[in-house]
Amino acid sequence: MEVGLGQNQTIIKVGVVLDLNTTFSKICLTSMNMSLSDFYEDHPSYRTRITLHVRDSMEDTVQASAAALDLIKNEQVNAIIGPKSSTQAEFMIRLANKTQVPTITFSATSPLLTSIRSPYFVRATVNDSSQVKAIADIVKSFGWRSVVAITVDNELGEAFMPFLSDALQNVEVNKSAIPPEATDDLIQEELLKLMKRQTRVFVVHMESSLAFRIFKKAREIGMMEEGYVWLITNEMTHMMRHIDHGHSLKTIEGVLGVKSHVPKSKELEDFGLRWKRSFKKENPRDELNIFALWAYDSITALAMAVERTNLNSSCYDNGSATSKYMTGLGNVGVSPYGPSLQKALWEVSFKGLAGDFNLTNGQLESPKFEIINFVGNEERVLGFWTPSNGLVNADSNKAKLGPVIWPGKSNIDPKGWEIPGKKLIVGLPVKRGFLNFVEIIRDPITNKTTAKGYAIDIFEAALKKLSYSVIPEYVSLDSPHEYTSLVYQVYNKKWDAVVGDLTITANRSLYVDFTLPYTESGVSMMVPVRDNDNKNTWVFLEPWSLGLWVTTGCFLVLIGFVVWLFEHRINTDFRGPPDHQIGTSCWFSFSTMVFANREKVVSNLARFVMVVWCFVMFVLTQSYAANLTSFLTVQRFHPAATTVNDLIKNGDYVGYQGGTFVKDILLDLGFHINQLKPYYAADEALTLFSKGKSKGIAAVFDEVAYLNAIISQSCSKYAMVEPTFKTAGFGFAFPKNSPLTGDISKAILNVTQGAEMKEIENRWFGKKNDCPDPKTDLTSNSLSLSSLWGLFLIAGTASFLALLVFVVLFLKEHRHTLCDESGSSLWRKLKVLSRIFDEKDFKSHTFKNNSVHNVSSPLTDYYIRSPSTVQIIPRPPSLSLNREFELRRLSSTQSEEWFTMQPIYHEDGESDIECVVEDKIF
Numbered sequence: 001m002e003v004g005l006g007q008n009q010t011i012i013k014v015g016v017v018l019d020l021n022t023t024f025s026k027i028c029l030t031s032m033n034m035s036l037s038d039f040y041e042d043h044p045s046y047r048t049r050i051t052l053h054v055r056d057s058m059e060d061t062v063q064a065s066a067a068a069l070d071l072i073k074n075e076q077v078n079a080i081i082g083p084k085s086s087t088q089a090e091f092m093i094r095l096a097n098k099t100q101v102p103t104i105t106f107s108a109t110s111p112l113l114t115s116i117r118s119p120y121f122v123r124a125t126v127n128d129s130s131q132v133k134a135i136a137d138i139v140k141s142f143g144w145r146s147v148v149a150i151t152v153d154n155e156l157g158e159a160f161m162p163f164l165s166d167a168l169q170n171v172e173v174n175k176s177a178i179p180p181e182a183t184d185d186l187i188q189e190e191l192l193k194l195m196k197r198q199t200r201v202f203v204v205h206m207e208s209s210l211a212f213r214i215f216k217k218a219r220e221i222g223m224m225e226e227g228y229v230w231l232i233t234n235e236m237t238h239m240m241r242h243i244d245h246g247h248s249l250k251t252i253e254g255v256l257g258v259k260s261h262v263p264k265s266k267e268l269e270d271f272g273l274r275w276k277r278s279f280k281k282e283n284p285r286d287e288l289n290i291f292a293l294w295a296y297d298s299i300t301a302l303a304m305a306v307e308r309t310n311l312n313s314s315c316y317d318n319g320s321a322t323s324k325y326m327t328g329l330g331n332v333g334v335s336p337y338g339p340s341l342q343k344a345l346w347e348v349s350f351k352g353l354a355g356d357f358n359l360t361n362g363q364l365e366s367p368k369f370e371i372i373n374f375v376g377n378e379e380r381v382l383g384f385w386t387p388s389n390g391l392v393n394a395d396s397n398k399a400k401l402g403p404v405i406w407p408g409k410s411n412i413d414p415k416g417w418e419i420p421g422k423k424l425i426v427g428l429p430v431k432r433g434f435l436n437f438v439e440i441i442r443d444p445i446t447n448k449t450t451a452k453g454y455a456i457d458i459f460e461a462a463l464k465k466l467s468y469s470v471i472p473e474y475v476s477l478d479s480p481h482e483y484t485s486l487v488y489q490v491y492n493k494k495w496d497a498v499v500g501d502l503t504i505t506a507n508r509s510l511y512v513d514f515t516l517p518y519t520e521s522g523v524s525m526m527v528p529v530r531d532n533d534n535k536n537t538w539v540f541l542e543p544w545s546l547g548l549w550v551t552t553g554c555f556l557v558l559i560g561f562v563v564w565l566f567e568h569r570i571n572t573d574f575r576g577p578p579d580h581q582i583g584t585s586c587w588f589s590f591s592t593m594v595f596a597n598r599e600k601v602v603s604n605l606a607r608f609v610m611v612v613w614c615f616v617m618f619v620l621t622q623s624y625a626a627n628l629t630s631f632l633t634v635q636r637f638h639p640a641a642t643t644v645n646d647l648i649k650n651g652d653y654v655g656y657q658g659g660t661f662v663k664d665i666l667l668d669l670g671f672h673i674n675q676l677k678p679y680y681a682a683d684e685a686l687t688l689f690s691k692g693k694s695k696g697i698a699a700v701f702d703e704v705a706y707l708n709a710i711i712s713q714s715c716s717k718y719a720m721v722e723p724t725f726k727t728a729g730f731g732f733a734f735p736k737n738s739p740l741t742g743d744i745s746k747a748i749l750n751v752t753q754g755a756e757m758k759e760i761e762n763r764w765f766g767k768k769n770d771c772p773d774p775k776t777d778l779t780s781n782s783l784s785l786s787s788l789w790g791l792f793l794i795a796g797t798a799s800f801l802a803l804l805v806f807v808v809l810f811l812k813e814h815r816h817t818l819c820d821e822s823g824s825s826l827w828r829k830l831k832v833l834s835r836i837f838d839e840k841d842f843k844s845h846t847f848k849n850n851s852v853h854n855v856s857s858p859l860t861d862y863y864i865r866s867p868s869t870v871q872i873i874p875r876p877p878s879l880s881l882n883r884e885f886e887l888r889r890l891s892s893t894q895s896e897e898w899f900t901m902q903p904i905y906h907e908d909g910e911s912d913i914e915c916v917v918e919d920k921i922f
């Protein structure tokens with residue numbers, strides 16, 4: 001074992017700290033010695049020769065530290081190799097840092113060691129955190145939503161967890177820690193606990209010996225069956241086959257493992273053969289493992305580095321060792337060659353047995369992992385994982401691994417979760433009323449809880465649509481509870497689900513996942529309708545607002561006036577004594593309301609105004625009629641008008657369904673807690689209403705679904721009114737990240753969109769009852785002026801324009817009166833004009849036409865009864881009596897008299913013409 005030394009060769013002392021009693025250490029030590037002899041055989045001319053000083057760490061942290069201290073103080077070694085475990089390594093690394101002695105480990109993989117940040121620590125193995133991405137990619141490629149990490153309860157496990165959780169974003173990671181010295185009973189207990197949970201994906205990270213015991217137990221209790229997924233980390237994947245002399249592989253059949261890739265090479269093969277020859281002689285059943293290869297490479301690297309460093313003397317500065325095991329650390333020396341050796345080590349680069357040996361920041365990098373499937377006695381390589389390419393299938397270039405033989409020899413990819421014992425613990429709300437949503441039935445004999453109702457039917461219909469079977473086991477609390485506390489039962493993992501009339505709210509979804517809603521909903525207010533037995537006398541006024549009534553009235557008068565203005569000079573209908581004229585005008589315009597006006601309109605201006613007005617009138621009457629109809633219908637359900645603000649201000653009591661979140665809404669709205677009265681059934685709500693405002697309640701707030709149930713019990717007495725607060729509807733609650741949420745949501749959509757939904761609705765809510773739509777607005781429906789003012793604008797503008805034209809024409813016609821040079825005062829002129837205005841306009845065609853057509857006989861043919869009134873018997877029988885006409889008679893006086901003649905019809909068929917004499921002045 002000793003290397004033959006030449007004259008001019010320097011001896012370099014290297015300490016080795018290993019648990020010498022373990023096979024692992026024996027294997028590694030053998031390969032280290034082989035490495036030394038191989039190296040110096042290949043490089044006989046090298047100036048340096050490494051000698052190994054081996055110390056036993058006795059599988060103990062303190063012993064390992066003591067051994068290292070001994071090596072440093074007494075042997076004054078230039079470097080240390082070892083120890084085996086990360087726990088042992090920690091103190092040694094700190095010591096190495098202080099004494100500047102490079103320490104190489106080929107088996108301590110904990111990422112925690114990096115955090116010591118010692119440049120003298122060299123990790124000639126891959127750290128645990130480099131594989132978590134590979135594990136995460138496997139988990140994600142199979143779509144598993146939650147995993148349980150089973151780790152050893154020490155630094156190794158603890159250091160691994162944060163990296164795993166980090167890599168498994170969006171996947172729930174639960175932890176189960178097994179003490180390193182756990183008994184089989186404790187392991188079994190822990191595994192049974194895991195078995196009861198839903199998650200079926202386990203990532204195991206620990207020493208392989210402990211892992212093997214866990215797998216043995218798992219197989220015993222049936223956790224290595226179909227549906228389970230086991231993933232093991234690098235060390236175990238490499239080491240499992242060496243435990244139990246190769247029989248362990250049967251135990252872990254179906255397990256997936258991540259394993260750093262060792263490229264095949266001639267050197268490796270060669271070494272394997274030689275190693276077998278030298279080691280297997282004494283230990284025929286042991287096998288070479290990856291750590292032995294890393295140990296081999298570590299020695300090679302160290303030998304190369306030592307040769308490159310100029311080491312003349314190996315004495316420490318200040319290395320005054322006085323006694324053998326010194327406990328004081330203060331007088332430990334500092335290796336003078338530490339810095340240069342460390343530098344040389346970091347720069348070493350060669351092709352080792354375990355692959356390229358390149359250090360980055362003092363750590364070996366593993367660029368490639370194999371994904372292994374343990375099948376029978378072999379390790380099947382499913383694929384590879386690299387940081388740049390992720391997962392690659394070994395056969396095809398697909399990202400998906402496979403085909404995998406899973407535990408239980410199954411080749412169906414597991415879902416990753418299962419309902420323990422195939423039963424889903426479903427919590428139900430206990431209700432006193434509204435039992436058509438959920439009703440709990442307890443069998444008095446078997447004590448079994450069953451349930452029925454709308455929500456239950458939808459839930460069970462959804463379960464049937466799942467591609468796997470889920471059997472619900474219904475449970476409930478003892479008495480009615482806040483719905484939020486049901487949610488907490490799921491959050492605390494007591495129940496697997498809550499099914500019932502559970503509203504989806506933001507607050508609740510912080511604790512559980514909701515499925516999609518199975519019914520839409522919202523919170524609304526319900527109030528009693530006003531007692532309308534004595535019909536409202538003045539209902540006919542209500543379709544229009546007061547403003548509209550007044551405006552319409554004013555416009556009627558205005559239009560009457562305008563028409564009179566245009567007509568009275570040329571239309572005998574609008575003539576007569578002033579009171580008659582006023583009467584006629586008013587009568588005329590009011591009768592347009594029903595289009596019953598009998599008077600003819602002859603002026604074009606008046607016709608224009610009338611056309612517009614008739615249109616306005618048409619719209620007004622139509623809308624009045626329509627509105628009146630709705631008023632007469634709606635009257636029956638007119639609610640006792642109250643708004644939320646009124647209720648708050650008046651301090652009225654309001655009801656809400658006990659246990660629901662409606663209470664929170666009401667408190668948010670500003671109700672005082674004393675104003676709220678809970679009820680638990682429709683009857684209770686109705687009883688509260690019947691007690692009146694002061695002793696009972698004035699309004700009820702609840703989900704629309706319940707309000708409909710209350711209203712259907714007493715159709716005409718209550719009405720739902722605005723406002724409605726939108727809620728997301730009723731849904732089922734599952735624990736966060738439960739894979740059931742998505743599947744049930746899909747199933748619910750399937751149910752609600754199918755014909756089944758109608759059946760379920762009919763079963764629990766019957767046919768829609770005949771209550772008219774109870775939704776009525778609290779605000780009055782009266783048509784107000786604002787909605788129709790455009791009409792009045794049109795009518796007003798038309799009248800105004802016509803009036804303008806009329807005035808202009810009138811003034812133009814009589815401009816000679818205004819502008820004559822007679823010198824009379826303006827007052828006088830206006831008086832004359834107004835006089836003219838009051839008179840008939842004989843130039844109007846209405847008068848002209850009549851005289852031309854109808855007065856064909858000489859005047860003398862008529863017999864005049866009196867000076868003022870004449871009765872004229874028409875001579876020619878052909879005289880048309882349908883027309884009005886006027887006669888002009890010249891009198892002896894300067895003034896002329898005009899006769900207005902109208903036909904008078906007698907019963908015997910004869911007709912007279914009445915002639916009214918009026919004075920006219922020119």
Ligand SMILES: *[C@@H]1O[C@H](CO)[C@@H](O)[C@H](O)[C@H]1NC(C)=O
Nearest residue numbers: 005006007008009045046047
């Ligand atoms: C001393 O080392 C040199 C190379 O460094 C070598 O050539 C020489 O033979 C060695 N001398 C002895 C006596 O071994």
Ligand SMILES: *[C@@H]1O[C@H](CO)[C@@H](O)[C@H](O)[C@H]1NC(C)=O
Nearest residue numbers: 111114127129130364365366
């Ligand atoms: C672990 O190794 C990888 C490279 O294999 C490196 O990127 C990473 O920083 C290391 N992590 C720790 C904590 O040492």
Ligand SMILES: *[C@@H]1O[C@H](CO)[C@@H](O)[C@H](O)[C@H]1NC(C)=O
Nearest residue numbers: 442443444445446447448478
């Ligand atoms: C039924 O359950 C109650 C408690 O919920 C229990 O006290 C009672 O013994 C049970 N009866 C039967 C027959 O299991």
Ligand SMILES: *[C@@H]1O[C@H](CO)[C@@H](O)[C@H](O)[C@H]1NC(C)=O
Nearest residue numbers: 482484506507508510661664
């Ligand atoms: C959710 O509601 C409960 C009870 O109403 C309350 O105690 C809790 O603080 C709320 N949580 C959040 C995050 O608002």
